[in-house]
Amino acid sequence: MDTTTAPNPLHQVPRLDNQLCFALYSTSLAMNKLYRKLLRKLGLTYSQYLVMMVLWERDGLSVSEVGERLFLDSATLTPLLKRMEQAGLLRRVRAASDERQVIISLTEQGDQLREQAATLPEAILNASHCKVEQVVEMKQQLDLLRGNLMKSE
Numbered sequence: 803m804d805t806t807t808a809p810n811p812l813h814q815v816p817r818l819d820n821q822l823c824f825a826l827y828s829t830s831l832a833m834n835k836l837y838r839k840l841l842r843k844l845g846l847t848y849s850q851y852l853v854m855m856v857l858w859e860r861d862g863l864s865v866s867e868v869g870e871r872l873f874l875d876s877a878t879l880t881p882l883l884k885r886m887e888q889a890g891l892l893r894r895v896r897a898a899s900d901e902r903q904v905i906i907s908l909t910e911q912g913d914q915l916r917e918q919a920a921t922l923p924e925a926i927l928n929a930s931h932c933k934v935e936q937v938v939e940m941k942q943q944l945d946l947l948r949g950n951l952m953k954s955e
Contacts, residue, residue: 836929837922844918849882850891851919857892857908858916864897865904891915 818824837848846854856871857863863871869879883906886892891912897903927937 833926836926840922840925844915845889846915850886851922853879853882853886853906854891854908854912854915854919857906857912858919861913862905862907865894865906868906886912 834848837851841848841851844851852872853868856868865876865879865883868874868883869876872879883892883894887894890909892909893907894904895907897905927934930937932940
């Protein structure tokens with residue numbers, strides 16, 4: 803009787819193709835490349851698009867509220883918001899009730915991009931060659947993974 807056991811994959815030299823982190827990273831690169839192409843028509847970067855989506859959902863948020871939604875700190879977000887303000891997409895105004903707070907609001911130009919951006923989810927879905935149900939399930943799994951990873955920090 804053979805008493806040898808199969809080698810534990812956790813004790814083997816890590817292979818790039820077996821790594822979840824690399825699958826996520828390389829998929830993110832591919833997704834960002836596709837978005838870059840689509841967003842060029844709107845004159846937005848991917849980071850700017852994320853900010854716009856947050857504001858299209860609920861306008862008039864503080865910088866910290868936008869940062870919480872995007873998992874970004876204000877040091878990363880502030881230069882991005884300044885560029886977007888210079889481009890005429892949004893306004894940054896100090897809150898009357900607390901001057902330490904900066905409120906972000908869409909301009910008319912920024913709000914008008916919403917209609918043009920409405921075609922992006924379908925374009926991404928078509929490029930994925932996935933069914934809607936598959937994408938929804940993947941997103942739910944990734945949300946769960948992100949939450950678990952954030953808990954373990």
